[in-house]
Each structure stands twice: as C-alpha cells, then as structure tokens.
Amino acid sequence: MDGIIWNSFLGRENVILNFISLFPVNFEDQAYVYARLMAAELVNVNEFQELARQALPKMYYDYFRGGAEDQHTLKENVEAFHRIIIQPRILVDVRRIDMSTTILGYNTSAPITIAPTGRHKLALPEGEVATARAAAACETIMALSFMSTCTVEEVACSCNSIRFFQLYVFHFLLSSHSFNFFIDPIFSSSTALMVHRAEKNGFKAIILTADTPRLGRREADIKNK
Numbered sequence: 001m002d003g004i005i006w007n008s009f010l011g012r013e014n015v016i017l018n019f020i021s022l023f024p025v026n027f028e029d030q031a032y033v034y035a036r037l038m039a040a041e042l043v044n045v046n047e048f049q050e051l052a053r054q055a056l057p058k059m060y061y062d063y064f065r066g067g068a069e070d071q072h073t074l075k076e077n078v079e080a081f082h083r084i085i086i087q088p089r090i091l092v093d094v095r096r097i098d099m100s101t102t103i104l105g106y107n108t109s110a111p112i113t114i115a116p117t118g119r120h121k122l123a124l125p126e127g128e129v130a131t132a133r134a135a136a137a138c139e140t141i142m143a144l145s146f147m148s149t150c151t152v153e154e155v156a157c158s159c160n161s162i163r164f165f166q167l168y169v170f171h172f173l174l175s176s177h178s179f180n181f182f183i184d185p186i187f188s189s190s191t192a193l194m195v196h197r198a199e200k201n202g203f204k205a206i207i208l209t210a211d212t213p214r215l216g217r218r219e220a221d222i223k224n225k
C-alpha cells in the first residue's frame, strides 16, 4: 500500500511536469502582468486575482484559486476576514505605525505570512524562490510547501527570509534501495531526513499538515484532468 501512495504522487507529478513542457506559461502575458504591476494599476488584492486569471492557463489558474467540493471552506475563509473589523484609534500618535510581531520567537513585520502552497512554478518560472524573495523584502516569514517546485537548498540560498518548512507525515521510512532510482529526490527522503535537510538549510520551524491522508475532491482539477 505504501508503494501505491508514492506511485500516485509520482504519477501526478510527472503528469504535471509533462503539462508544463506542453503548455508553458505564456511569457507575453507575464510581461503584460509585469507592466501593469509596474504601472501600479493594481490597488486591491482582487485585482491581482483577475490579472492572474488573464495571464495563466486555465488549469493552473483553477489550481491556485480552487477549493474542494462546493468550495464551502474557501468561501467561509473569505467571509471570516470580512467579519473582522479593524477599529482605528484616533487622536493618538500615528507617525510611526508598527504592526510587527513575533511568531515562535521570529520577527515578522505584520501578522501576515506566506502560507505553504505547492507548485509556484506553474505561475512563474522562478517558482518559490521568487516568493521567498518577496517574503524577505516584506520582512515576513516564508513557509515552503513540501510540494514546492524549488528545493529547500534553492530557496535557502536565494534570500535571507525567515523560513518555515511544511511537512506531511508519512508513516513509513523510504530507505528501500529499490525506490530511490525512480522517485524524484524531493520525494525520496523519509520524513526524518526531510526535516534534517530543512534544518540544515536554515528552516526554523515545521508546519505540520495533518489533514491530507485523504485529498479534497477538487472538482475544477478533475474537469481540467
């Protein structure tokens, strides 16, 4: 059974890699996106989403924006933010506004960090390296997904952002010699080796994802095959 789990991971990864080569991100569209970003036309986070919709192939856009089943949790997460009311204080000294805080003892310029999300190269050739640089520029924390399209080493040497590593727990150790020939290096390590590798590359904490023994039924991904 364990082998089947790994095979299905590998199978999906290969399908996606094949799709990247068959169906690359349109670089003219990316230049257009970059030009609009530079022109500072975007003032609202929803506008970034619309620009992504225009720039990305549909199946990639659907992957980034979609949720599982009827997307109830996705909608509820957005609604949850709408229910938070930020009440400004008045007649106080606002010359220097400091939103910084610490998470597990590490400084972040605001209580907003990068959540671990997989496969950034579907959106940009530099992938998670670019995301980590953005995190460093904003002085916030970069969480690298286990399903990252860049390695922990690439991300570590690309910037000095505080880095956390997201991990799934596998209930087996992949020490078998027979597997290592076929499995991409990012998947071939056991959980313990992966933690060690992240630690060696300056990742400061583990984000443990505990809800993926069963994947959500993402209907857009099913339709996009």
Ligand SMILES: Cc1cc2nc3c(=O)[nH]c(=O)nc-3n(C[C@H](O)[C@H](O)[C@H](O)COP(=O)(O)O)c2cc1C
Binding pocket: 063, 064, 065, 066, 077, 078, 115, 116, 117, 118, 145, 146, 147, 148, 166, 209
């Ligand atoms: C496109 C996408 C990819 C994601 N990939 C991962 C992942 O690889 N590992 C993980 O633990 N969580 C992953 N998540 C879950 C996020 O880290 C986060 O928990 C989730 O999006 C809920 O936060 P939000 O309401 O701010 O989006 C992903 C979410 C999205 C939308």
